[in-house]
Amino acid sequence: AQSVAQPEDQVNVAEGNPLTVKCTYSVSGNPYLFWYVQYPNRGLQFLLKYITGDNLVKGSYGFEAEFNKSQTSFHLKKPSALVSDSALYFCAVRSRSGNTPLVFGKGTRLSVIA
């Protein structure tokens, strides 16, 4: 079975500081890994994905994430946070086999303080 853990319900960071939102996963075989962001009453916006290749993935709005197979982690990072980054962030995993859905973590609320 696939599962995703986002250990932090809330992350607070000062504007201009680096941010990290943690994610670990469990899936058989090599996974597809994703990060999405959700603003209030909106759907999901895709940030980035790991499919194959370079473990460091760069995505939208200056975000990046590093796939670490040995630690089964895919932490989301940004060198300098903006107030507008404040939102709900979801990590998701999907098995490579068949028509499998995305399994989401519980989400981490990021609050960037000016």
Place this chain on the structure above:
Amino acid sequence: GAVVSQHPSRVICKSGTSVKIECRSLDFQATTMFWYRQFPKQSLMLMATSNEGSKATYEQGVEKDKFLINHASLTLSTLTVTSAHPEDSSFYICSARASGSGRADTGELFFGEGSRLTVL
């Protein structure tokens, strides 16, 4: 533009009525679509997998007679909440995986903007 369109974005209905939500893939074919439900301040929970031309596969605990799913074409899946009650109020989001012509399958799922259902 959006690759998956979901309609309506917001609907308010009376208890006991039925509500239909549409999910369309705009620039690709999708033999499989997924329906998720999100409660306030919670994660997305998979409700069912919608398969074109066949019956949907429901997750454990999801009532198939309450949440009717129809995937009649390669670009359209519908979710009908039958005899809605206040506890059905939620944010419903569909997603689709590219298959066939129109867009190569990269493993990514594309999401609609979601539909907020409020049952009075």
